[in-house]
Amino acid sequence: MQGVMAWRLMRRKAFSTISKAFKSFSGYPTTRSPSLLELDLPDNWTPNPTTATTTAIPHFQNHAASRQTAALIDGRLMAEEIRSGIASEIKRMRDATGKVPGLAVILVGNRKDSQTYVRNKIKACEEVGITSLMAELPDKCGEDEVLDAVLSFNENPSVHGILVQLPLPQHLDEEKILNAVSLEKDVDGFHPINMGNLAMRGREPLFVPCTPRGCIELLLRSGVQIMGKKAVVIGRSNIVGLPTSLLLQRHHATVTVIHAFTKNAEQITQEADIVVSAVGVPNLVRGFWLKPGAVVIDVGTSPVEDPGSEYGYRLTGDVCYEEAVKVVSAITPVPGGVGPMTIAMLLCNTVDSAKRAFGFS
Numbered sequence: 529m530q531g532v533m534a535w536r537l538m539r540r541k542a543f544s545t546i547s548k549a550f551k552s553f554s555g556y557p558t559t560r561s562p563s564l565l566e567l568d569l570p571d572n573w574t575p576n577p578t579t580a581t582t583t584a585i586p587h588f589q590n591h592a593a594s595r596q597t598a599a600l601i602d603g604r605l606m607a608e609e610i611r612s613g614i615a616s617e618i619k620r621m622r623d624a625t626g627k628v629p630g631l632a633v634i635l636v637g638n639r640k641d642s643q644t645y646v647r648n649k650i651k652a653c654e655e656v657g658i659t660s661l662m663a664e665l666p667d668k669c670g671e672d673e674v675l676d677a678v679l680s681f682n683e684n685p686s687v688h689g690i691l692v693q694l695p696l697p698q699h700l701d702e703e704k705i706l707n708a709v710s711l712e713k714d715v716d717g718f719h720p721i722n723m724g725n726l727a728m729r730g731r732e733p734l735f736v737p738c739t740p741r742g743c744i745e746l747l748l749r750s751g752v753q754i755m756g757k758k759a760v761v762i763g764r765s766n767i768v769g770l771p772t773s774l775l776l777q778r779h780h781a782t783v784t785v786i787h788a789f790t791k792n793a794e795q796i797t798q799e800a801d802i803v804v805s806a807v808g809v810p811n812l813v814r815g816f817w818l819k820p821g822a823v824v825i826d827v828g829t830s831p832v833e834d835p836g837s838e839y840g841y842r843l844t845g846d847v848c849y850e851e852a853v854k855v856v857s858a859i860t861p862v863p864g865g866v867g868p869m870t871i872a873m874l875l876c877n878t879v880d881s882a883k884r885a886f887g888f889s
């Protein structure tokens with residue numbers, strides 16, 4: 529009896545010590561485990577100091593000698609086909625319902641790249657028959673102004689898709705703003721509930737994020753079998769790496785995610801049948817990282833100085849293209865691979881949303 533009492537006393541004391549320890553982490557409710565959730569470290573990749581032209585790698589040289597050349601996965605062409613299908617679908621919708629889909633875009637600040645992407649999205653909408661609305665806000669605007677724009681588009685029945693162009697200026701709370709987008713109109717698929725449904729088995733997200741959906745479409749339309757394959761996703765961002773890894777799992781691949789803290793990234797990637805890279809580090813993935821015959825989807829698009837080109841720079845992927853083409857069986861180019869598919873998938877998501885709203889199939 530005494531033993532039981534002593535054990536109970538000990539247990540109560542231990543519990544009180546643990547809960548005190550939890551409470552000492554300011555801001556953490558006691559139901560959360562700090563050791564599990566606190567380690568949010570940025571992925572600061574160290575760019576590869578070598579380039580394709582300066583370092584010879586024996587493994588790569590072997591393949592270079594065999595002059596194997598990969599098939600090009602043409603994202604521009606596929607996106608064009610998809611856009612033409614969408615245009616017909618919208619015509620059918622307009623004929624049947626008298627209505628067309630509407631997309632609202634929120635652009636904050638004056639980043640040149642974001643302005644270009646938004647311009648291209650609006651042009652793509654026009655071409656297929658989607659009505660577009662735009663809220664352009666200055667770099668220094670307050671969070672309330674952005675939230676007001678989101679809320680007014682949430683209420684607008686002629687808007688079926690809302691997107692907030694990322695990245696937002698630093699002073700704005702991205703999480704709060706993205707959470708404010710109506711789940712039914714979140715055509716980027718960035719809402720945490722949508723992402724949660726994407727992650728869970730047996731659940732269906734309302735929208736699949738555009739770039740990850742584009743990556744899978746590129747694979748499927750190229751006849752690449754995903755089921756049972758080893759896939760490596762390089763990068764774990766919320767908008768590309770994470771949802772792409774979830775989608776590949778949904779297609780029954782065995783997925784490994786590589787990030788800035790991964791040891792032996794090269795060896796892990798060497799085993800993959802499918803490699804999707806989305807870190808934005810030019811030429812990070814060298815030819816010798818890749819398994820002969822693998823399929824590569826390169827999401828990275830970094831501007832790299834190039835005095836010889838028209839604008840003084842050229843867009844470069846994460847994968848060293850000149851080396852990779854001699855090793856793999858198929859690869860997306862940069863530009864002209866994933867980028868155009870991102871916009872095509874945005875149009876698809878907007879049409880899907882309008883169909884749901886109109887009860888049209």
Ligand SMILES: Nc1nc2c(c(=O)[nH]1)N[C@@H](CN(C=O)c1ccc(C(=O)N[C@@H](CCC(=O)O)C(=O)O)cc1)CN2
Pocket residue numbers: 644645691692693694695716738739767829843862863864865866867868869870871
């Ligand atoms: N709200 C969002 N913000 C951002 C997303 C997104 O999906 N939703 N993705 C990226 C940017 N992006 C779309 O917004 C995007 C990037 C690149 C391309 C593209 O077509 N690239 C071309 C090259 C274009 C050029 O020459 O400059 C290519 O790869 O061929 C389209 C869309 C971050 N923000």
